[in-house]
Amino acid sequence: MLKQRQDGEVQPGINWGPFTMRIPFVHMRFSLPDMLQGFAVAGATGLALVPYFMALLGLSFEEAVVMAMFHSLLISFSWMLFGDPYAPGWLTPAIPFVVAFITAPAYLGDHASQFQAMTALSLNFAAVLVFLGVTGLGAKLIQIVPNVFKGGIILGAAIAAFMRVTKDGDAANVFQSAPIAGTIGVVVCLLFAFSKPLQAIALRNQVLAKILGFGLLPGFIIAGTVGYFTGEFEYNIRWEILNVGDAAVSLWAKASPFMIGWPPIETFIASFPLALITYILFFGDVVTGNEMIEHAQKARTDEKLEINSSRAHMATGIRNALMGIIAPFFSTQGVLWTGIQVILLKRWADSKGKLNSIFDSIGSFYLFGLPILFVLLPLVTLLEPLLPVALAVTLILTAFACATLALSLVDDATERGAMVITAMAFSLFEPWLGLLIGIITIAGLCGIRVFMPKARETNQTE
Numbered sequence: 049m050l051k052q053r054q055d056g057e058v059q060p061g062i063n064w065g066p067f068t069m070r071i072p073f074v075h076m077r078f079s080l081p082d083m084l085q086g087f088a089v090a091g092a093t094g095l096a097l098v099p100y101f102m103a104l105l106g107l108s109f110e111e112a113v114v115m116a117m118f119h120s121l122l123i124s125f126s127w128m129l130f131g132d133p134y135a136p137g138w139l140t141p142a143i144p145f146v147v148a149f150i151t152a153p154a155y156l157g158d159h160a161s162q163f164q165a166m167t168a169l170s171l172n173f174a175a176v177l178v179f180l181g182v183t184g185l186g187a188k189l190i191q192i193v194p195n196v197f198k199g200g201i202i203l204g205a206a207i208a209a210f211m212r213v214t215k216d217g218d219a220a221n222v223f224q225s226a227p228i229a230g231t232i233g234v235v236v237c238l239l240f241a242f243s244k245p246l247q248a249i250a251l252r253n254q255v256l257a258k259i260l261g262f263g264l265l266p267g268f269i270i271a272g273t274v275g276y277f278t279g280e281f282e283y284n285i286r287w288e289i290l291n292v293g294d295a296a297v298s299l300w301a302k303a304s305p306f307m308i309g310w311p312p313i314e315t316f317i318a319s320f321p322l323a324l325i326t327y328i329l330f331f332g333d334v335v336t337g338n339e340m341i342e343h344a345q346k347a348r349t350d351e352k353l354e355i356n357s358s359r360a361h362m363a364t365g366i367r368n369a370l371m372g373i374i375a376p377f378f379s380t381q382g383v384l385w386t387g388i389q390v391i392l393l394k395r396w397a398d399s400k401g402k403l404n405s406i407f408d409s410i411g412s413f414y415l416f417g418l419p420i421l422f423v424l425l426p427l428v429t430l431l432e433p434l435l436p437v438a439l440a441v442t443l444i445l446t447a448f449a450c451a452t453l454a455l456s457l458v459d460d461a462t463e464r465g466a467m468v469i470t471a472m473a474f475s476l477f478e479p480w481l482g483l484l485i486g487i488i489t490i491a492g493l494c495g496i497r498v499f500m501p502k503a504r505e506t507n508q509t510e
Contacts, residue, residue, distance in 0.1 A: 051075050058354045059405045061131055066359050068131030070407055072416035077404055081262045082392065082412035088268040089388065090414060091421045092431040092438035094120050097143075097377065104150065105377075106159045107302065110295040115303075117292070117422035118375040122367045124417030126383070127410050130363035133353045134337045135392050135410055137385025141208060142326045145478075146378050149322055160308045163376050165319060168311035170372025170381075172323035174365040177330070181361030190334060190357045194498040198339065199457040200470025200486050201332040205386065206450035207475035209443040222436035226271075226280035233271025233437045234444055237264045241391060241445060263391050264441060271437045281433035286425040303376055325480055326379060332474075333384040334360055339453055340389055347397035351405055387442035388413065390449035466493040 051060040051074060061068035061075050070076055094116050101112035126136035146169065149155075150162045180186030215221055222230030239246055240260055250257040259266055275281030301307050311319075334357055341353050360383050367381040392409045403409055411417075421427055454471070458464055470486035477485065490498060 050077060053351065053405065055350050056352060058352050059407050066356070066362065067129065069129050070127070070131065070411070072128075072411055076407040076411040076416075079403060079408045079412035081265070082395070082409045083415065085263045085265050085391070086413040086415055087421060087427070088431065088434070089264050089438055089442070090120070091427065092268075092434045093137075093442060094422075095428060095432065096435055096439060097380070100147070101377065104147065105162055105303075107299065108295075110290060111299045111302070113290060113422050113428060114292060114295040114299050115375045115377065117419040119371065119377070119380045120414075120419050120422065121417060122371050122374075122381055124414045125367055126363055127407060127414070128417050130359065130366075131354070132360055132363055132383070133341060133355070133406055133410070134360070134383055135385045135389040135413065137382055137388065139326055139329050139333070139379040139382035141329050142322075142379035145322055145325065149319065154318075159302065161315075163303045163308060164305065164311040165315055166376035166378050167305050167372045168315040168319040169323055169326075169378040170368045170376055172316060172320050173326055173378070174369035174372065176323055176327055177361045177365030177368065181358045181363075181365060184358050186331075186334075186361040187357035190331070190338070192499070193335065194490070195457040196460075196463040196467050196490055196494055196498060197470065197486060198335045199454040199463075199467040200490070201474060202336045202339065202450045202457075203454035203467060203471035204474025204482065205332060205336060206447040206454065207471055209386075209447040209450070211475060213440050213443040213447075222440040225436050226275055226278075228278050229271045229275030229280045230437055230440060232274050233267045234440050236270050237267035237441045238444060238448065240264070240267060241394065242448060261395075263395060267441065268434060268437060272434055275433065275437075283433060284429055286429045288425045290423045290425055290428075292423060299375065305373055305376075325478065328480065328483055330364065330383060333382060333386070336386060336450060336453070337384040337389060339457070340393055340449070343453065343456075344393040344397045348400055350400060353406060385442070386450060387445035390445055460494075463490075463494055463498075466490045 053059050058068075059070065059075065061070040063069075072078075095113070097119075098109070098112040098116055101107045101115055102109060107115065123136045126132045126134065146166075149169070150165050155161045155165050177186070180189070213221060214223070222234065240263065246256070246260065250260050272281060276283065305311070337360075338355050338357070341355055345353055364381060364383050368378075371377070371381050392406065392413060396403055396406045396409055415421065454467065455464070458467060466489050469489045470482070473485035473489070474482035476482075487499075
């Protein structure tokens with residue numbers, strides 16, 4: 049029986065410690081539009097790293113798909129077992145750093161050492177997150193950050209996303225790999241998600257309203273169809289069911305530290321700086337997710353979305369620790385999938401009376417944590433050509449949403465200028481250097497008082 053929520057309260061669940069577990073069909077309802085979006089978008093994107101697993105780590109196709117399936121299952125723990133109101137995803141900007149780390153001469157060609165390095169990275173990152181979550185230091189850090197710096201981080205994510213989707217040779221550059229189908233797919237998804245004229249027409253046209261209700265799915269269907277007829281997409285369907293048991297056993301033998309041995313202390317030490325750099329990315333995602341939720345919350349007073357940064361730290365830390373011993377590939381367990389968070393929050397905010405809870409939307413998008421998609425190879429191979437479209441769409445939606453959110457955080461012209469410089473630093477340089485440049489820029493242009501919460505409160509009341 050579905051649990052009912054009191055008006056203005058948090059969606060019911062089972063509390064355990066600082067976390068809240070929500071059971072599908074008990075604490076969350078089924079949403080068909082979000083489920084169909086999840087099949088197309090989450091399915092195609094979740095398979096994006098399969099070529100990396102095969103080329104870099106020596107896994108077979110079946111083992112690589114099972115690894116992606118484990119990652120997807122762990123990602124679902126974020127909202128299902130821990131109660132975070134975020135659409136979780138990868139810490140995508142960290143992936144190039146991770147690939148560079150495991151292809152260094154010390155690890156290149158030695159797959160066991162590469163997996164040990166991934167385990168060390170995951171456990172180091174988990175330790176940092178759990179420590180900051182348990183002590184509450186992570187939440188305090190997020191609270192004291194001024195809006196101008198938050199805006200710089202969020203706008204930096206927007207610029208980085210746009211730069212990646214237009215970069216030559218990148219898997220996300222669908223304009224290069226499939227210019228006709230990719231462009232049409234991206235444009236349709238962007239219009240359906242944000243176009244005010246279309247939304248105004250949908251108020252008078254029920255057919256269009258139902259189409260827009262399916263979010264990104266129509267764009268993917270159109271792109272896939274156009275790509276087939278233009279020859280840009282080739283579908284090689286495998287009519288098989290994945291033998292999960294055999295693939296999981298062989299993956300465990302190749303990757304788990306219980307089988308190949310635990311990383312030596314030297315690997316833990318060497319990987320720790322990258323774990324700290326990744327925390328800056330995590331911090332930025334938490335800031336972005338919180339601001340998005342607070343912005344959307346104004347439209348839905350019937351459901352309170354509980355933001356708890358300490359919980360997000362601990363939950364992501366636990367997921368990284370589990371990933372590091374089951375299917376180690378670092379940075380696949382982040383707190384936020386920005387582009388999808390935008391879509392799901394917008395649908396929730398616009399669907400009062402139709403969509404009961406944000407968890408209905410998130411749960412359905414992630415197929416209630418059931419990774420059945422990865423078992424059905426006909427679906428896996430059907431979605432494979434759409435991977436560039438999925439990456440491009442999520443990155444462009446991320447860029448658009450982050451830019452609009454960042455620009456709304458500050459009103460002062462000097463702060464906006466400092467925010468843009470900070471954003472450029474975050475998008476062009478390594479995270480630690482972007483952090484340093486941002487702090488110096490904001491302190492120099494806006495004054496050191498913006499980093500002092502009491503001083504900011506005094507200025508706001510004057």
